[in-house]
Amino acid sequence: MNASTALYTDRYEYTMLDGALRDGTAERSCVFELFSRRLSGGRRFGVVAGTGRLISLLRNFRFDEAELRLLKDHRVVSDETLTFLENYRFTGRISGYREGELYFPGSPILTIESTFAEAVILETLALSVLNHDSAVATAAARMSIAAGDRPLAEMGARRAQEEAAVAASRAAYIVGFGATSNLEAQRRWGIPTMGTAAHAWTLLHDSEEDAFRSQIANNGVDTTLLVDTYDITTGVQTAIRVAGTNLGGVRLDSGDLPTVAQATREQLDSLGAVNTKITVTSDLDEYAIAALAASPVDAYGVGTSVVTGSGYPTASMVYKLVARQGTDGGWVGVAKASQDKSSMGGRKAAFRTLEYGKATSELVIVSDGFEQVATAAAVPDARALQVTFAEGGDFDSQYEGPAGVELARAHHARVREELPVRGLALSKSDPAIPTVYRDAED
Amino acid sequence: MNASTALYTDRYEYTMLDGALRDGTAERSCVFELFSRRLSGGRRFGVVAGTGRLISLLRNFRFDEAELRLLKDHRVVSDETLTFLENYRFTGRISGYREGELYFPGSPILTIESTFAEAVILETLALSVLNHDSAVATAAARMSIAAGDRPLAEMGARRAQEEAAVAASRAAYIVGFGATSNLEAQRRWGIPTMGTAAHAWTLLHDSEEDAFRSQIANNGVDTTLLVDTYDITTGVQTAIRVAGTNLGGVRLDSGDLPTVAQATREQLDSLGAVNTKITVTSDLDEYAIAALAASPVDAYGVGTSVVTGSGYPTASMVYKLVARQGTDGGWVGVAKASQDKSSMGGRKAAFRTLEYGKATSELVIVSDGFEQVATAAAVPDARALQVTFAEGGDFDSQYEGPAGVELARAHHARVREELPVRGLALSKSDPAIPTVYRDAED
Incomplete structure (x- = not known):
């Protein structure tokens, strides 16, 4: 350097x-x-x-x-x-x-x-x-204000030039994001990283159930399962059947989030997984985050909009x-x-x-x-x-x-x-x- | 590397x-x-x-x-x-x-x-x-189409993360930009660089005339003088008085460009500087470039909009x-x-x-x-x-x-x-x- x-x-x-x-x-x-x-x-x-x-x-x-x-x-x-x-x-x-x-x-x-x-x-x-x-930082601070006490993670590396992405992780962390997906940002600036699995993980396996079983075997039951590769309701059902009601979290990466988050919370609760957290990650910006304030969402993952300054x-x-x-x-x-x-x-x-x-x-x-x-x-x-x-x-x-x-x-x-x-x-x-x-x- | x-x-x-x-x-x-x-x-x-x-x-x-x-x-x-x-x-x-x-x-x-x-x-x-x-590259290609045969230079380094700026110069050059202001892009990718003076150059000197005289003494009469630090009409007049009618070019970095370009062309012609070129550089994007197609502009310098993908x-x-x-x-x-x-x-x-x-x-x-x-x-x-x-x-x-x-x-x-x-x-x-x-x- x-x-x-x-x-x-x-x-x-x-x-x-x-x-x-x-x-x-x-x-x-x-x-x-x-x-x-x-x-x-x-x-x-x-x-x-x-x-x-x-x-x-x-x-x-x-x-x-x-x-x-x-x-x-x-x-x-x-x-x-x-x-x-x-x-x-x-x-x-x-x-x-x-x-x-x-x-x-x-x-x-x-x-x-x-x-x-x-x-x-x-x-x-x-x-x-x-x-x-x-x-x-300015865009990220607005997201942090909109998110209130709910944790925010930055995961926009793929939508920014590779070095700009590292600088963006750093800027987002300074104004209140709690983590990043970007390992280089962790190495260079000490920012905590997070992340479990992409859709490719589910597609790689012969079934969604196989993918979930393997992830839990490898990462433990407090991992977060991505449940929207095929059908969310089926995904959530499979997740709890495989993991039990102590599953750490599920991630939603598509669909109309207020609706989907509500339905998923109800489904999780009805299955007894009342402590399983919901992370949403689909096309969020400060306005979408604010619109989810009343929804049963536990954490946000923000990509494109934060690394590109939200407009x-x-x-x-x-x-x-x-x-x-x-x-x-x-x-x-x-x-x-x-x-x-x-x-x-x-x-x-x-x-x-x-x-x-x-x-x-x-x-x-x-x-x-x-x-x-x-x-x-x-x-x-x-x-x-x-x-x-x-x-x-x-x-x-x-x-x-x-x-x-x-x-x-x-x-x-x-x-x-x-x-x-x-x-x-x-x-x-x-x-x-x-x-x-x-x-x-x- | x-x-x-x-x-x-x-x-x-x-x-x-x-x-x-x-x-x-x-x-x-x-x-x-x-x-x-x-x-x-x-x-x-x-x-x-x-x-x-x-x-x-x-x-x-x-x-x-x-x-x-x-x-x-x-x-x-x-x-x-x-x-x-x-x-x-x-x-x-x-x-x-x-x-x-x-x-x-x-x-x-x-x-x-x-x-x-x-x-x-x-x-x-x-x-x-x-x-x-x-x-x-996609935004820059649209600018290149809008500019037609007129040369385009990329000068957006200051509006992009320092490494992203180098990658942006490269992408713009690939789709038809002829030059960049960015020296690192020249070193790394062989892209021709250009650029003469900022407003600071004029402000550094005791008068605009002093600044122009010094620039011409140093860079020759075919340089481009930035004429809008104070008043454009006075700036153009001073430029030609100092440089003579063989002045290479003037640069306009502010104002309503179609109007200002037209007035500047007429002024230059009336002073006999019929070959002095006009470069415009103020907040251009593909739409502004297209809107200048009928204006007497010889070259464009594009900053923010090209390095940020024009929206x-x-x-x-x-x-x-x-x-x-x-x-x-x-x-x-x-x-x-x-x-x-x-x-x-x-x-x-x-x-x-x-x-x-x-x-x-x-x-x-x-x-x-x-x-x-x-x-x-x-x-x-x-x-x-x-x-x-x-x-x-x-x-x-x-x-x-x-x-x-x-x-x-x-x-x-x-x-x-x-x-x-x-x-x-x-x-x-x-x-x-x-x-x-x-x-x-x-």
């Missing part, structure tokens, strides 16, 4: 670096900000995810022979720039929202402070990781230059004015104001330069949202690896409690809280 | 393997089939992509110490199964549609013939790769057991009957019937066992759709690496010519051709 990540970039970043080294602007101190202008799909909140992955990937953002050769062979940059890259190491400061934190339009999710040269080439990698992982497979975060040193060495807030794509110049400090423990606003205090413009003490009844991930090029390892995932999961559970009731609804609307900008000078 | 891929799997595959080794069914000869019941989004065709990647990943599907330890530590399988896996090597046959080929509902995209034990654990990896890459980020391919040896050694076609998720048992041979060079149907001939049931000679006026990717565990290397990408790109260009006119429309409808099943005995 220490391959160089320096080519997960768009070519134009190197073209800009090349030009800036030539014209002298490369050394200008800059503040880049990663933020989102809006929440996708009329959602009430977003969840930041991917930060722990990004930190590890940034550690490996360096130029070995293979990377330099690619840039040379395709004349991406000049020889002078190759020399600069050979010695490249990010030495600046990165701060931002903790993984698992909620975000809203304009939240300064990540702030990168360094020379232009050091920061400009991190754009694509930072956005790839945070846009993907946050899109999954919004990417967040709309962007990476923008918001402040830089001017010719005189002083700070200049900068912003583009493009139609519908304007940005707000200046460095930002962010706070979540709270009343009785519930969020009331996303307070963003704007100044020009590098300095931390406001501290938590300066804003009473508010929580400071930014922490430091890297200082002088040293990355803070506490956010990385499986430990970082657990930290993010705990943080998310804590801050989701701050969501006002209107933030929990699934319907499309405005963000749960407004973003309020204040000038540091005020 | 030779890390083991054996844990890109769902846990239940190993649970089934474990049970099958215990009850003796693991050695049954099986035919698994990867297919899609439908085309997402009322599209008229799908494009198979990812095959070349999959072959390379399957080569590395093996169990080293780390994989065995994970399976042992989490008690996924028994010690006997660990011993089996230690020696695992796929020794069967894999055949299917060539990369770049079109597919339709029921097309037998991939057929895996081996023992149950060898094939059951390949499900997730095969689906992850083909579902993702085919979703991107359908995953194909709906599934991996199903369709035939197996029975207790007597004879073949049994198997199929599940689950509501809305039924499958068709039996091994399939697939042909595209043609009339005057245009496709008229997807002919699928169904039999029970391992034997190739029909050859091209048996079906006149048709093209046989399946080739062999692996035989006796030997993978055919011609489909891998950059050479495989070029092969797939050429194949796609050829077979897209077979699409009947109704297959080219963007609106939602039925598949361009019907899928016709025929029994091998008939």
Whole structure:
């Protein structure tokens, strides 16, 4: 896992670096900000995810022979720039929202402070990781809210690119999913895995009964049997005949789930299997989960919709230059004015104001330069949202690896409690809280 | 790139393997089939992509110490199964549609013939790769059709997980995109890269004019200037004042593109820059591209929509057991009957019937066992759709690496010519051709 990540970039970043080294602007101190202008799909909140992955990937953002050769062979940059890259190491400061934190339009999710040269080439990698992982985490958090206390498992690997699937398992776990089907996610991030049998298991055997008998012999009576390969009623009957009333669970993967779950519960109860659990796994998303709230379902398995962000497979975060040193060495807030794509110049400090423990606003205090413009003490009844991930090029390892995932999961559970009731609804609307900008000078 | 891929799997595959080794069914000869019941989004065709990647990943599907330890530590399988896996090597046959080929509902995209034990654990990896890459390729092919002869570049890396982005660049290139912004895609798959400057380039400098001057000094007058950081009309005027009328191009990344493109063309022409090209890059998808057909646009850059499959980020391919040896050694076609998720048992041979060079149907001939049931000679006026990717565990290397990408790109260009006119429309409808099943005995 220490391959160089320096080519997960768009070519134009190197073209800009090349030009800036030539014209002298490369050394200008800059503040880049990663933020989102809006929440996708009329959602009430977003969840930041991917930060722990990004930190590890940034550690490996360096130029070995293979990377330099690619840039040379395709004349991406000049020889002078190759020399600069050979010695490249990010030495600046990165701060931002903790993984698992909620975000809203304009939240300064990540702030990168360094020379232009050091920061400009991190754009694509930072956005790839945070846009993907946050899109999954946001959708998954809505599913977790809809599921309430019932356990949720992520099983969407087959519907996502193989590496994206591992990142998706991780993001879903951070916001409350309890397990994944994906073994690579367990290996890499320590996420518990689950899973018993597919339809192929039943089809492989000469009869459904043979398949059930074998599964119970191998996995014990507390296993979960998949009962819908042929006919669900027959499947349930066979399952209890073979396993007895102590069968752990049955899984339903097709049909109109509220109807089927109800009928299956009644059948199980009538057979005396009152403790046998029902897991449903067919085409679930946050709306289907919510619609099953009153049904006798014990656990959910979610596939496609969680790994694809339930209709919004990417967040709309962007990476923008918001402040830089001017010719005189002083700070200049900068912003583009493009139609519908304007940005707000200046460095930002962010706070979540709270009343009785519930969020009331996303307070963003704007100044020009590098300095931390406001501290938590300066804003009473508010929580400071930014922490430091890297200082002088040293990355803070506490956010990385499986430990970082657990930290993010705990943080998310804590801050989701701050969501006002209107933030929990699934319907499309405005963000749960407004973003309020204040000038540091005020 | 030779890390083991054996844990890109769902846990239940190993649970089934474990049970099958215990009850003796693991050695049954099986035919698994990867297919899609439908085309997402009322599209008229799908494009198979990812095959070349999959072959390379399957080569590395093996169990080293780390994989065995994970399976042992989490008690996924028994010690006997660990011993089996230690020696695992796929020794069967894999055949299917060539990369770049079109597919339709029921097309037998991939057929895996081996023992149950060898094939059951390949499900997730095969689906992850083909579902993702085919979703991107299918969306990208529609964009390529909409763009006609105008060049298309993929620049969506920032809106996809970092590894998924590389796979997406590859899939888009196979179906007709000419370039990508993604340097890793160039390194790994040989895809040409492009890109000049972002808004940060302009904001970094003291004025737009400074930024343009520097870019031209560094990249020459045939570069493309991004002119919408502040005001497009002023930007274009500055661009031509600085570069002269031989400026290579301008890029528009915001605004109502048909209007802005028209105004920019008129302005460029009035300034004498009649050969300066216009590239547009703002929120394009196949519909926006089609809507610009009559506009004076020279090239398109597509981001989010292509890497996320333009509304359908995953194909709906599934991996199903369709035939197996029975207790007597004879073949049994198997199929599940689950509501809305039924499958068709039996091994399939697939042909595209043609009339005057245009496709008229997807002919699928169904039999029970391992034997190739029909050859091209048996079906006149048709093209046989399946080739062999692996035989006796030997993978055919011609489909891998950059050479495989070029092969797939050429194949796609050829077979897209077979699409009947109704297959080219963007609106939602039925598949361009019907899928016709025929029994091998008939």
